[in-house]
Amino acid sequence: MSRRAMTIVVAVVAVAAVLWIVRDAVTENSTADGAPASAGASVAKTPWGEPDLSGVWKGEIVGARDGRDTFNLTTLEGLYTADARARMKQLSAKDDPALQCAPLAFPRAAMLGQPLQIIQSPGFTFVFTQAYPAVRIIPTTGRPHTAEQYLFPSHLGDSTAHWDGDTLVIDVISFNGESWLASAEDRPTNASTAIWLTSPAMHIVERWRRIDADTLEYQATVADPQTLTMPWETPRMTFKRQPADRIEEALCRPEDGPETYLARLRS
Amino acid sequence: MRARRFALMALVAGCGPAVLAVFAVIAAPLGLAQVRPYTPPSSASAGADDQSGTLLPPGVESATEATKRVASYTPDPAKYPVPRTSWDGKPDFSGVYWPGVNIIPAPVLLESLYRPDAREYREGGGAARGLIDWRSIDSPAYHCWPPSPANGSMALTFQLASAPGFLLMLNEGGGTFRIIPIAGENERPQNQSRRPSFQGSSLGHWEGDVLVVEVTNFNGRPWLGGARPPAQPPQTSSDALRIVERWSRPDGKTLDFQAVVEDPKMLTGAWTGPLHRRAMLPYDMIQEAPCAQDPALYARHREYAASASARGTGVRGTGARGTAARGTAARGRGGR
Numbered sequence A: 001m002s003r004r005a006m007t008i009v010v011a012v013v014a015v016a017a018v019l020w021i022v023r024d025a026v027t028e029n030s031t032a033d034g035a036p037a038s039a040g041a042s043v044a045k046t047p048w049g050e051p052d053l054s055g056v057w058k059g060e061i062v063g064a065r066d067g068r069d070t071f072n073l074t075t076l077e078g079l080y081t082a083d084a085r086a087r088m089k090q091l092s093a094k095d096d097p098a099l100q101c102a103p104l105a106f107p108r109a110a111m112l113g114q115p116l117q118i119i120q121s122p123g124f125t126f127v128f129t130q131a132y133p134a135v136r137i138i139p140t141t142g143r144p145h146t147a148e149q150y151l152f153p154s155h156l157g158d159s160t161a162h163w164d165g166d167t168l169v170i171d172v173i174s175f176n177g178e179s180w181l182a183s184a185e186d187r188p189t190n191a192s193t194a195i196w197l198t199s200p201a202m203h204i205v206e207r208w209r210r211i212d213a214d215t216l217e218y219q220a221t222v223a224d225p226q227t228l229t230m231p232w233e234t235p236r237m238t239f240k241r242q243p244a245d246r247i248e249e250a251l252c253r254p255e256d257g258p259e260t261y262l263a264r265l266r267s
Numbered sequence B: 001m002r003a004r005r006f007a008l009m010a011l012v013a014g015c016g017p018a019v020l021a022v023f024a025v026i027a028a029p030l031g032l033a034q035v036r037p038y039t040p041p042s043s044a045s046a047g048a049d050d051q052s053g054t055l056l057p058p059g060v061e062s063a064t065e066a067t068k069r070v071a072s073y074t075p076d077p078a079k080y081p082v083p084r085t086s087w088d089g090k091p092d093f094s095g096v097y098w099p100g101v102n103i104i105p106a107p108v109l110l111e112s113l114y115r116p117d118a119r120e121y122r123e124g125g126g127a128a129r130g131l132i133d134w135r136s137i138d139s140p141a142y143h144c145w146p147p148s149p150a151n152g153s154m155a156l157t158f159q160l161a162s163a164p165g166f167l168l169m170l171n172e173g174g175g176t177f178r179i180i181p182i183a184g185e186n187e188r189p190q191n192q193s194r195r196p197s198f199q200g201s202s203l204g205h206w207e208g209d210v211l212v213v214e215v216t217n218f219n220g221r222p223w224l225g226g227a228r229p230p231a232q233p234p235q236t237s238s239d240a241l242r243i244v245e246r247w248s249r250p251d252g253k254t255l256d257f258q259a260v261v262e263d264p265k266m267l268t269g270a271w272t273g274p275l276h277r278r279a280m281l282p283y284d285m286i287q288e289a290p291c292a293q294d295p296a297l298y299a300r301h302r303e304y305a306a307s308a309s310a311r312g313t314g315v316r317g318t319g320a321r322g323t324a325a326r327g328t329a330a331r332g333r334g335g336r
Helices: A002-033 A073-079 A082-089 A254-266 B002-014 B017-030 B063-071 B116-123 B295-310
Strands: A055-059 A116-121 A124-129 A135-139 A158-164 A167-173 A203-212 A215-223 A237-241 B095-104 B158-163 B166-171 B177-181 B201-207 B210-216 B223-225 B242-248 B254-262 B275-281 B291-293 B321-323
Touching: A055 A215, A116 B158, A116 B166, A124 B158, B063 B095, B063 B275
Parallel strands: A135 A158, B177 B201
Antiparallel strands: A055 A116, A055 A237, A116 A124, A124 A135, A158 A167, A167 A203, A203 A215, A215 A237, B095 B158, B095 B275, B158 B166, B166 B177, B201 B210, B210 B242, B242 B254, B254 B275, B291 B321
């Protein structure tokens, strides 16, 4: 009897030990092979321990040109309210504030295929764009937005961000309602107005993360209850690392004239 | 917000000649925007008719007060230690800087070093020949060009950020910025193929606690100093411009900047600029203040360019914008 009991105990312990080892092995396996979801382990870190997004990056030109929609703009067009559509019918391509050298907010700035540079310092992430002399200053401590009494509407809005694992999640409010979400070149259908209004009620949530050493992924959700019936989601897009330590000097030079400038946006 | 707006209007629009005169004295060499033509009366002295005391809300410091405060301040690194970065222990420049004053003037006037044979070039506004009509209200700032590189391309209010391998300078007016790599700290390949630019290509290195930045690869268009019509044409630069800047922090509340300017095509010798000291604002970020286009002005410049083109001066289309009038300095000292 006691021998039998001992055998059972030994067997149970043995089985438990085997299960333990197998479970460990399985866990290890899934950690090793589970990319990209758990690629975080290999993502470089800044000296103060944040995922390192810094570098010069460049994406593809996206939009709705020549009958191809590569940025969900067909969906966006369908989300505009009747009131916004009525206002958009009154405008034309030359009303695009980008032609006045107004800074472009993301996600539109991500559509240009122009280089951008990210530099991190403790508590802040800076995003520089070569297409415009504009810098995004993004607090990354998860602090609240700028207090209302000091908040004023702007082209780039007021950003605050926090790290969700290896993803930088940026919350942007306080836009001035002048920006367009795409350019007059973007025409999902022949019937499109190709006007992409926003309002001061716009609220953007962006997600930036590195999916490998040379690739940055970007995705944005745009809510604007005054002009859109539902939030609009951009597709995930990627930027590739560029072999440069800095972007070129950014100048939107009015002496080049809006025609030249527009050509540069297209190129 | 209403108070801010008011402060801003008071500072930029409503303060009258006093503040503008102060700006003219202190900031003219910085190449500030001239939003509208303005000639300070010769009798004007800073603060003589300063209305800011009655116009500004409580707690908002006028430009006159602020510069006085900086001029009379003695840095105290024992009381306010220089902050240092966690990654290399070097001085941390991060912060927002506003009021500035030249605590040691330049030994000689820049104008005294201009080569006489550069006069003809300068009369045409330099590389911007025909584009900049310096006898009227034009200036580089009017065209939203970056501020003078002789002052580090710094605007009236700017933010510095120390990052591993970089010093960043972000201007509040116009949104221009400089990305200054620091040699020995930056493993990324140096970009040797940058095109010549208004702010040049910078490369910094540490000499003790001083960041020495060498700037070359300019495009020949910046003015080192403004024009003083009718006698003094703009202080133009050439593509041979080379600037060595020294950035340091005397204590945790101040920033010192000095530049040595060489330009063999324009100057007979190297010019040592003033020792410029800036104080910090109690904010950790600047505000968006793009250089906004003025359609009426734009039309005027197009017209001018067309007529210049007809005269055969070979100008491309032109446009001009005024600098947006708002910013961190207008927040005053109220803090948030």
